Amino acid sequence: MVKVDTKVTLCGIELDNPVIPASGTFGYGYEFAELYDINCLGTFSFKGTTGEARFGNETPRIAECPSGMLNAVGLQNPGVDAVISEELPKLAKVFNKPVMANVSGFSIDEYVTVTSKLEKEPQVGWLEINISCPNVHGGGMSFGTDPVMAGEVVSAVRKVTDKPLIVKLTPNVTNIAEMARACEAAGADGISLINTLLAMRIDLRSRRPLLRNTTGGYSGPAVFPVALRMVYQVSDAVSIPVIGMGGVSSAEDVIEMMMAGATAVEVGAANLVDPFASRNIIADLPGTMEKYGIRSLREIIGAAH
């Protein structure tokens, strides 16, 4: 058996493999560490963190769809101070790699405050700035649908951190390439996409939206081809690394995303259906690489272009 190389480099930090559980599907990591050794991961992106503690939206905030699900959680999190004082120390006991910190906010000031606090945390390797949450009002996705506003957020957080800055984009735009270029021009070190697709369902018995928030974000295997197309477009539009995500559920999906232009790949909804999904995808990677004649994952990034 030929030894295959799964290593990739993301914004100057080497990953053992490109598989990264996505924010909002992996908590702050330590709960999955009860199930398996999470050091097998490339890294993971922790739960979207805001300046203050948030409950999020009222329930129900989950609905099922063909080949996927809707969520309207709305950024429930304990707030950045509690994340630093309580969650990160627990994580440090079970994870010895740099972690990706997902930063969310409702104003430029909030993004800056959260970023500057997480900037001081040694275990934070990358900051993933979430300007794409579809489930909150007056922040989140509204920054990610206007290239000027996106550029303003990125410029502001760029001033308070030297860590690699990855901007997480929403697919709910007309021109994803333009959004990515605006973030690159404002100082982003990487782009991750896609966040969930704005969607809804109606309960036939009550004749009302199934989600209390009316709309939610669609994720799961159904969105994979949409995500793949956008990753392909964005990797053409920018010269910074791209992290692909959206419905990734297998080692084949990881490879396909990388061929579209992704340097690393986030796994989201799959973790919620099978808590071992990310570990299993990583275990399957070498065999799948051999099957397709891939010696090193680095060599296939953008191969489809």
Add this chain to the structure above:
Amino acid sequence: MKQGHFTIKENTRLTPTTWRMTLEGDTSAITAAGQFINIRLDGHFLRRPISVNDVEDGIVTIIYKVLGHGTEEMTSFAPGKTLDILTGLGNGYDLDKAGDRPLLIGGGVGIPPLYLAAKWLREKGCEVTVILGFNTSEEIYYVDEFSSLGCEVLVATADGSTGIRGFVTDAFDAAGGDFTHFYTCGPGPMLRAVYDKVFKTAGIAGQMSFEERMGCGFGACMGCSCKTITGYKRICKDGPVLRTEEILW
């Protein structure tokens, strides 16, 4: 929590809309009455969370109501079929709080987890009273099973077709004992009525099992959170059982 493959041993209809399934596999993660399992079904993205009705030496029993496409499909599963299941989910009831004379109150599809609670409370030597509420007599199930455990069973039907006419709270008035603690599971409006009558008015503390639409069922997605006096809780992981003292309506 454990993930495992279970083989269906039996899948039978109890009432026009309620079925019982017994499954064989590794049940070691199931440690408390009131916990649930999460079943993966082909063709459906999310698992189906269903409470544990009984567990014994590698056999777990569930009772499920046909509510949608997933549970409808489950009725067609034949013995021998294997299912991918997460077990040992949720906190379950704390039976150490029961005292000598616990009261169990179950409504409709909320009755199944109380059976395991009743069984283990009887094994501890408690004198157990059970109130079971149904809409109508054709929906009644498990009365004999609770009686066989040596529980005193009171049945209420909303249409009066069997037992006490009315709701479980009317049966509570009729029961009139000095109960030491209560355990309940049932539809949201029933839980609220039980909370008001048994906890607030009668002053008996208890444990209530809640239901919410879940994503993962093991605490990762924050889909099923609720607010309590002691902070935000995930129904799937910090619940489904909450203590009366911590509930916010």
